[in-house]
Amino acid sequence: MPSIFTKIIKGEIPCYKVAEDDHFIAFLDINPNAKGHTLCVPKLEINRIFDMEEDHYLDLMRFSRKIAKALEKVVPCDRIGVSVIGLEVPHVHVHLIPINEMKDMTFQHKVQLSAEEMQDLAKRIAQEL
Numbered sequence: 001m002p003s004i005f006t007k008i009i010k011g012e013i014p015c016y017k018v019a020e021d022d023h024f025i026a027f028l029d030i031n032p033n034a035k036g037h038t039l040c041v042p043k044l045e046i047n048r049i050f051d052m053e054e055d056h057y058l059d060l061m062r063f064s065r066k067i068a069k070a071l072e073k074v075v076p077c078d079r080i081g082v083s084v085i086g087l088e089v090p091h092v093h094v095h096l097i098p099i100n101e102m103k104d105m106t107f108q109h110k111v112q113l114s115a116e117e118m119q120d121l122a123k124r125i126a127q128e129l
Helices: 004-009 052-075 115-127
Strands: 017-020 023-027 038-042 080-084 094-098
Touching: 004 023, 004 038, 017 052, 017 080, 023 052, 038 052, 052 080, 052 094, 052 115, 094 115
Parallel strands: none
Antiparallel strands: 017 023, 023 038, 038 094, 080 094
C-alpha cells in the first residue's frame, strides 16, 4: 500500500508544496512543530533513510539544504533544526524545523496555521529558491 507521501507525490492528496524536482518534493508539514516546518521527501518510496543508495541520500541532503536556506530567509528563527525519525510514515522524509529553543524539536510542541497562512508561507519559501 502506498504511503501518504506517495499519494501526495502522485497528486492524490493535496499539499502546501514548497519545491519539487525529478527526484524530491518539499512541502509544509500539516501538523507543524513551528511555522515553516517543512518535509523533504524522495519520490522513490523507501522506508529507511540508510537503505537509500548513497548518491540518492546525498542528493536528498543537498535538496534539503537548499530548502533550509530558503526557509531561513522567510521564517525568523535561531536556526533550522533537522530530524529524520521515520516511525510515523514508512517513507523517508527529512524534517526541517525553524527553531529557537530545544522544545521546538520535541514533536510535542505544535502550532496551528490557517490554510491561507500555509499557502502564503509555501509561496514565500518557494520564491526564495
